[in-house]
Amino acid sequence: MLKTETPSSQHPDLDLYPVADLVSALVDDQLEAVSAVRAAAPDLARAVEAALPRMLDGGRLIYAGAGTSGRLGVLDSVELYPTFSWPHERAVGLIAGGAGAMFVAVEGAEDDAAQGGRDLLTVKVGPRDVVLLLAASGATPYVLGALQAAREAGALTLGFANNTGAPVARQAHIGITLDTGSEVISGSTRLKAGTAQKIALNTFSSALMVRLNKVYGNLMVDLKASNAKLLQRAVALTMRAAGCDEAVAMATLQGCDFHVKVAIVAIRLGIGVDTARERLDAVSGSVRQALTSGDPSP
Template identity: 70%
Template sequence: MVLSTTAHQEDTAMLKTETPARDHATLDQYPTTELVNVFVDDQVKAVEAVRAAAPRIAAAITAALPRIEAGGRLIYVGAGTSGRLGVLDSVELNPTFSWPHGRAVALLAGGESAMFVAVEGAEDDHDQGAADLASVKVDAGDVVLLLAASGFTPYVLGALRAARSAGALTIGFSNNADAPVANEAEIGVVLDTGSEIISGSTRLKAGTSQKIALNTFSSGLMVRLNKVYGNLMVDFRATNAKLVRRAIRLTAFASGADEAAAKAVLEQCGYHVKTAIVALIKQTSVEQAQALLEASRGSVRDAIA
């Protein structure tokens, strides 16, 4: 079922994200410096909206953790700006935390080409959202993140309802209260950013708030999955010269060894930072360090305790 544009407009007509901002009615007449300041200052409201939603984001991490620990996937679903932000978050998990590509799936209304060229009508297709979700064989072990600034996007709602039918955990992100994306998800995260300076352009602070919320959710989840030691990024792949240097610096910093010793151990373990840190601190072999990490479910802190 493709929801008509008219019906979609009727659903969203009175939403805060669609309401003109009365305090900037002469925006087109602002001097350029003032124009820039207004845009920048308005972004502060994105941070405030995410801070207000922090308890819901924490609840989402807690609910997602058991499924992800058991081997489930993170599946992002969205359209337009929201969908592209979901793609971005999913793609960055592998280089940052060595998260397997197959366990971070992003579905974007209009398909992969919509990442680069807007496919505006695709968001109105409820059935395609359900079909796209079914195509990745979602099941009860998965965590599905539904992203829609309005909270009414038919494509996202189709995927949401299909995810619930499959038993997956659903987490809905919306920039409007009392919208179905948040209300129908098991955990709804409302990012109340209000009206936009350019009326209806949710690529502004609504988009910023979604980016912050997704970063916070996925990074918090990765911390709980032992991808971080202290506040150090210790579970990444050293796939280029910059990352090799980073691996050496972090290993030396975390273990207290000099960089030469850190590099020597890293070379023995294929530049796996966790293994090198444990081997250096425990003064043991790479093989024993790997065994300690496996026994501690990947936690550097527990492995060296």
């Protein structure tokens, strides 16, 4: 039996617990998710390094999963645009059962390996793409079908599983095993198995975006200011990174469509926003290099 399906030896009388103890048991078990991701950190680092050249070459991140895993993949793909201005068309989320499965479970969809392959072909997967295959069991047919199609197309494949020796991790170019073991509620992989996947996806995509110059220091300077909260965040980030007051930050941001990177370089160097944008374009969007005339060392 898969570890994720094996009944836990802890808390066999969970249904008898007082609410306070019940909540504590569920929360405490989540700590194992962090440990599982920490153990997989070397493989996550390998995945980032392998994915980077393909992203620099214009490739896409394509996520494929079923159920909870599929929803977590879609979530990661969707959040890359507001956080890092990563283009919508370069972050594709596929879930067994189609878009509607995000909201209503589509029974049996995960068992269709052929559909997994067809979905990858529908989005025209190619050799510049990076495909993240997500399955707690590591053997979901839909995901394995997507994996086969991705490999045949020459894409880089990253297999995420919560069971050791799982097919999706073995057959992918890089396997990332998040060994979370049995669940407090037996078989409910939306618990710590899902938590571990969320952490791993956050870690992978965020590290990749740092390497793609979406971050300056530890500031998210390439966000898309698409609502009031993010507009305020853009102003605060500009003030912090450029060492200016709110009025200067706001005026400069308004002149460059609230592109924080451009505003920082313009204010710090005392140049116009068009010139600042040109400097950034010349150094692949690196704020650090734009501020130092291409010298990456400071």
